[in-house]
Amino acid sequence: MEALVRRLHAYSPARAADVLQISTANIFSAVEYQRGDILIETGAPLEHVFIISSGWAIRYRTLSDGRRQIVNVMLPGDCFDLQALAAHQSDHSVEAITPLRILRAKAAAFRDLMHQNGRLAAAFWWTAIQEESILREQIVRVGRRSGRERIAHLLLEFQRRLQVIGAIKPEDDVVPMPLTRDMLADMLGLSRVHTTRSLGALKLIGLIRTTANGVEILKRHKLAAMAQFDPTYLHLPNAASG
Amino acid sequence: MEALVRRLHAYSPARAADVLQISTANIFSAVEYQRGDILIETGAPLEHVFIISSGWAIRYRTLSDGRRQIVNVMLPGDCFDLQALAAHQSDHSVEAITPLRILRAKAAAFRDLMHQNGRLAAAFWWTAIQEESILREQIVRVGRRSGRERIAHLLLEFQRRLQVIGAIKPEDDVVPMPLTRDMLADMLGLSRVHTTRSLGALKLIGLIRTTANGVEILKRHKLAAMAQFDPTYLHLPNAASG
DNA sequence: CGCAGCCTTGATCGTTCTCAACTAAGGTGG
DNA sequence: CCACCTTAGTTGAGAACGATCAAGGCTGCG
Secondary structure, three states: OHHHHHHHHHHOHHHHHHHHOHHHHOOOEEEEEOOOOEEEOOOOEOOEEEEEEEOOEEEEEEOOOOOEEEEEEEOOOOEEOHHHHOOOEOOOEEEEOOOEEEEEEEHHHHHHHHHHOHHHHHHHHHHHHHHHHHHHHHHHHHHHOOHHHHHHHHHHHHHHHHHHOOOOOOOOOEEEOOOOHHHHHHHHOOOHHHHHHHHHHHHHOOOEEEEOOEEEEOOHHHHHHHHOOOHHHHOOOHHHOO | OHHHHHHHHHHOHHHHHHHHOHHHHOOOEEEEEOOOOEEEOOOOEOOEEEEEEEOOEEEEEEOOOOOEEEEEEEOOOOEEOHHHHOOOEOOOEEEEOOOEEEEEEEHHHHHHHHHHOHHHHHHHHHHHHHHHHHHHHHHHHHHHOOHHHHHHHHHHHHHHHHHHOOOOOOOOOEEEOOOOHHHHHHHHOOOHHHHHHHHHHHHHOOOEEEEOOEEEEOOHHHHHHHHOOOHHHHOOOHHHOO
16 A cells, blocks of 8 residues: 555655545455465456555466466556456456565445545546556567567666655665566567576676666666667656656 | 447447437537548647547557557547546557547546546446557567467457447458558567568468458458467457357 | 559568576475 | 475577568559
């Protein structure tokens, strides 16, 4: 909840205040998952709406021959599946990739709450808009960028999103990276081998450095330039730009 | 409007009925565009919400070195940019690729209408959900499918979406194709040359045939099998399956 | 007739994939 | 404490897919 409030605060302090009312609504219950747990299975009925309190999760789709595409990565403060309000069946799976703490509400109860409180609905509408915008940028990333550009671009996105929720400091250039090479590859539409090599290439030209459980961005501006990273799509305040 | 009503009717007759009330709300005005007209420019303020009456449009993002990625194709009955309700600046462009007739409303007026009518809001919420689902499938298509699979998959998506709005009959296997090879390439994350060749390969194995202004699907089931086309993501009634 | 826009084809180049072997780290049981 | 196993990451070599460059064809239109 704290992460979501920070996210909304960056966008609009008024909306952050509204969303705090959720705490008193009593429709959310806390649930915990371990790394590797499946929260939602493809084809399963959609019954709940989730807010991530802490930890990372991935949303992905698997083809019948084993190919997998991770559609997006969900960080603390992210909400899903607001689709449960309209769709009845999940068309993808969600998996915890770190220990995960979430808040969960029945879709019907959440829908009622939105109906009662227009300002709250607007706040969640904004989160859906931002998520969709991130999805669009993922399409551009996978469709029109090279392997190295994809990695650089994704790293910079993670950095911004983590900054906004206060998970890392604005001047901190170390981005936590709980995704394995396989996950990173499935996120970026590459093979594991090529992902390793593209990462290696970025290291070789001195733009990044990998640490035990993260990636350090050494030359933020050069990295942003080579990846043509334009953070407009995140719809964050300009303060976080540059 | 008729196309949108048909779309909603396929999903939920009740919602289709609700959306008809928009006609009486007097907040929409009709606007026409020619092929090539830009409806929304990247970076421009978002002031309107649109519903396509007839014609096709594309939403795309251009990188500074000229690479372009079409994020999605919008058909009659599709709504955009509902983001205008929350975001203030467009992060992509929208262009008419055929003569286009649309209904346009000021974002503020549309927002008021949604507040007044919860059932109407639910109907548009569903359209946003479906659009997001199509975006996710586009990520899978571009990230994890081969050139031929991408074309086959996109064709089958178009066919379904056009069937739902009554633009083509359920048993009709000729899909109109106003996208040029360049547009198709930018949609699928391929080069124009490779798009031509992948199309040629599908023709060669007898799965499709190109006509003057469309593509005829000759073996729907084989095409669906090779592209692993699973229409669940379109959230349409099962009647349209198979 | 000549131009413009779109499509196609050929040839070559390069990025990315696949297959395969090997290394490193962590966990477990004897 | 060590042998063994599993999981994740790396590296090499060769093949395949798709990009790029370049030329030519088709069609509609002024």
